[in-house]
Every structure is written in structure tokens, then in C-alpha cells.
Amino acid sequence: MTTSDHTQPMHSDDIEAALLALNDETGEWTIVGHTLENQYQFSDFVAAFGFMTQVALVAERMNHHPEWSNVYKTVDIHLTTHEIGTITGLDFELAREISAIAARFAADAA
Numbered sequence: 001m002t003t004s005d006h007t008q009p010m011h012s013d014d015i016e017a018a019l020l021a022l023n024d025e026t027g028e029w030t031i032v033g034h035t036l037e038n039q040y041q042f043s044d045f046v047a048a049f050g051f052m053t054q055v056a057l058v059a060e061r062m063n064h065h066p067e068w069s070n071v072y073k074t075v076d077i078h079l080t081t082h083e084i085g086t087i088t089g090l091d092f093e094l095a096r097e098i099s100a101i102a103a104r105f106a107a108d109a110a
Helices: 003-007 012-026 045-062 089-109
Strands: 030-032 035-041 067-071 074-079
Touching: 003 089, 012 030, 012 089, 035 089, 045 067, 045 074, 045 089, 074 089
Parallel strands: none
Antiparallel strands: 030 035, 035 074, 067 074
């Protein structure tokens, strides 16, 4: 996928292939409707909020912002490209970044 394709709608076969590749690399992302979703658990609220802060910096740099919620130590994330109402390569790129940040938090907690 070229850079210009990152914000184009993906065919369902391409979404499934990208999801398999993402989960091979990072874990438990799922497709729900037209969103790419994951849930993260942290040791406490401070860790969850720290994770969200790191994700916010990356999302701002990418100009691609997640829909998310935080309740105590749980963070739910929903990614979609709002301009076209479905999943694009940009969502998978942000998901990889998010997963890398979560892995760093998990390593720090160990």
C-alpha cells in the first residue's frame, strides 16, 4: 500500500489480511463494523492515563485521532477514518503505533 492509499477505503480482503498481519505483530485487535478495536488493561489509572498521553502525541503527529474511553485502568480504542467512514491503512498504522506503546508500558510494569 502506498502512502497515497493510506486514506483510501480498503477492500474487505485487504482488511482481513492487514488484521492478520497486525495481530501477528501485536495482539488482539478486532474489526467491529467499520472500526478497528482493542482494549487495554493497565496496573492503575495513572498507567492508563500515561498510555493515553503517549498515544495522543503520536495521534496528533499523524493527524489521526482515536475514539477512546478510559475507566480506571481500562482503555477502549476504536479506530476508523472518519472522512470516509471506514477503515483505512492509516488506522492500521496507528494501531501498530498504539500496540508498540502498550508493549512498552507492559515491559515497564514487569
